Amino acid sequence: MQSGSETTVRVTHHDRVLEITVRGDVDYDECDLLRAAWEQADEVALPTTVVDLSGVTFGDSGLLNALLDAERRHRDSARAFVLLGPLQRGVVRLLTLSGTLEHFTITDSRAAAFERRTG
Numbered sequence: 001m002q003s004g005s006e007t008t009v010r011v012t013h014h015d016r017v018l019e020i021t022v023r024g025d026v027d028y029d030e031c032d033l034l035r036a037a038w039e040q041a042d043e044v045a046l047p048t049t050v051v052d053l054s055g056v057t058f059g060d061s062g063l064l065n066a067l068l069d070a071e072r073r074h075r076d077s078a079r080a081f082v083l084l085g086p087l088q089r090g091v092v093r094l095l096t097l098s099g100t101l102e103h104f105t106i107t108d109s110r111a112a113a114f115e116r117r118t119g
Contacts (some may be wrong), residue, residue, distance in 0.1 A: 009033040011040050017048045017114050023055035028062035038070045041079075048080040050113040053087055059094050071104060081105065082113045 007024035020037045024030075041049045051070070056063070067083070074081035083106045087095075095101040107113050 007033065009037050011037050013044065013046070014114070016046055017050055018044055018046045019050045019052065021052040021055070025058040026056055026063040026066075027058070027060045031062045031066050034063070034066040034070070038066070038073060041070070042073060042077070045077065045079065048082065048114070048116055049074060050082045050084050050110075050116075052084040052110075053091055054085050056091050057088055059091050061098075063091075064094055064098055064100065067104070068100065080116045082107060082116045084108070084110060084113045 007026060007030045008022070009030075010021045012019040012021070018041050020041070022034070026034070049070070051067070053059075071081045081104075083104050085091075085106060086108045087106065092101070095104070105116060107116075
């Protein structure tokens with residue numbers, strides 16, 4: 001999936017993990033790409049969804065709302081939702097200022113993200 005800007009969202013199916021890789025700037029205009037990815041995650045309903053945000057250079061409230069929505073959807077269906085970094089400074093700032101940083105499971109280790117399970 002790709003928008004008119006340099007933002008890309010790629011969805012990759014693994015054995016028990018759905019990996020969503022996001023690159024570029026994510027604001028309100030790109031949120032449709034994320035919503036489509038969340039819908040794919042809901043359809044395949046793998047135990048874990050890993051969202052690689054290490055390449056996100058900018059995010060606004062649109063990104064924050066999309067992440068909160070996805071986390072809630074996963075929690076409601078007892079699936080793990082993990083953010084993979086390292087997160088860029090702007091994304092950390094967004095999550096920190098909004099008071100949601102500790103709301104998410106975040107790791108800089110791809111292996112740890114893929115091992116994450118609910119429960």
